[in-house]
Amino acid sequence: MSSAAPLTPLVEIARTYAPRFAEFAFEPAFTAAVDQHVAELRDRLTVGGPGLVPLPPDRETLTDYALGFLDGLAETDWAEPVGHDYAVCRLTAITWLIHHHALIPPQRDH
Template sequence: MPAPHSPLSEIAATYAPRFAEFAFEPGFVAAVDQHVAALRERIGAGGGPGLIPHPPAHDALSDYALGFLDALAETGWEEPPGHDYAVCRLTAICWLIHEHGLLNAA
């Protein structure tokens, strides 16, 4: 039986190009940072010793991402050219994936 599909590789491929926008969109950087903090809290990857956050568990982030993508699909969301809540959240998921090498850990 094949392993269930993880949405993390798709999110990483789709939203990593948005990192280039960080250089000229400080509001986007701040919004993504807030989403990263909220995600860490939600999936239990909060602060460790010295306030250094724990890396998120691959499965926990993958499960969250799958549920988030399902909710977006149910509402008929389409990616806008700007930065709405969903773009910020998906970019934050992507940032966590890259920051912690979660595609290599799978």
């Protein structure tokens, strides 16, 4: 198994949900919901830093969380809706954390 294998869930989530960032420009309710999910994930996955500035999430911890979340979605036969539900907001928030904290290396096209 290659060393990149643990990144796969984060890479796939980011690849799938990063295009949703474009919706922030015209969907303020979606933007606010994702922001709330980011805050909840930070509270759940990180310890506050100096001055109450949130620390970046640990890549392994976020990967473990994402895998568990995806497993839960699979158990319920979740399918991505046209709009935004809890899962879309949560997955977009995970993607925001991935991008904001550069948790995966840049992907190169071969």
